Amino acid sequence: MKKIFRFITAGMVMLLIISKGNISMAGSSSSFSKHSPAGEWIKSTTGTWPGMKDGKTYWYKLDKKAGLWWSADGKKWAAVTDGLWADKDGKWLKIHQGKLVWSTDGKQWSEVPDWKWEGSDGKWYKFDAKWTLWVNE
Numbered sequence: 639m640k641k642i643f644r645f646i647t648a649g650m651v652m653l654l655i656i657s658k659g660n661i662s663m664a665g666s667s668s669s670f671s672k673h674s675p676a677g678e679w680i681k682s683t684t685g686t687w688p689g690m691k692d693g694k695t696y697w698y699k700l701d702k703k704a705g706l707w708w709s710a711d712g713k714k715w716a717a718v719t720d721g722l723w724a725d726k727d728g729k730w731l732k733i734h735q736g737k738l739v740w741s742t743d744g745k746q747w748s749e750v751p752d753w754k755w756e757g758s759d760g761k762w763y764k765f766d767a768k769w770t771l772w773v774n775e
Contacts (some may be wrong), residue, residue: 679764682771686712689723690758698723704733704769726756738765 686699689708696708699715706718721732731740731750739747740755754764762774 679772679774682773687763688758
C-alpha cells in the first residue's frame, strides 16, 4: 500500500511540475495572444487586411519587398512611413529585420508567435516566410 501511495504521489508531483512548466512557457507569449483559430488557413485573394489607427479603419498591404502600404478606401495607396499598424487589441505590429514583431508601448518589441494576429475585423491573419498573407475566418 505504501508503494502505491508513493507512486501516486510521485506522479502527482511530476504532473504539477509539467503543468507549471507549460504555464510559464505559455505566459511568455500569451501575454500578447488570446485564442488562435482552429480552422483552415486560406491564401488571401486581395493581400489586404484591416487595422485601426486613431479610431479609424485603414486597409494595409505589403509590396514585394515587404514594405507596408495603407489606404482609407482601398483605392488610393500610400507608403506607411513608420511601418506600423494595430491589431484588434491595439497592439502595434511592424516588420523589423525580416520578422513580424509587436509591442504594446512602442518601446519593447517581441516576435509575433507564428506571425499571426487578429485583425480589427475579428479575422485572424498571418504571413508565411515569403510574406504571403493568409486568413482564417
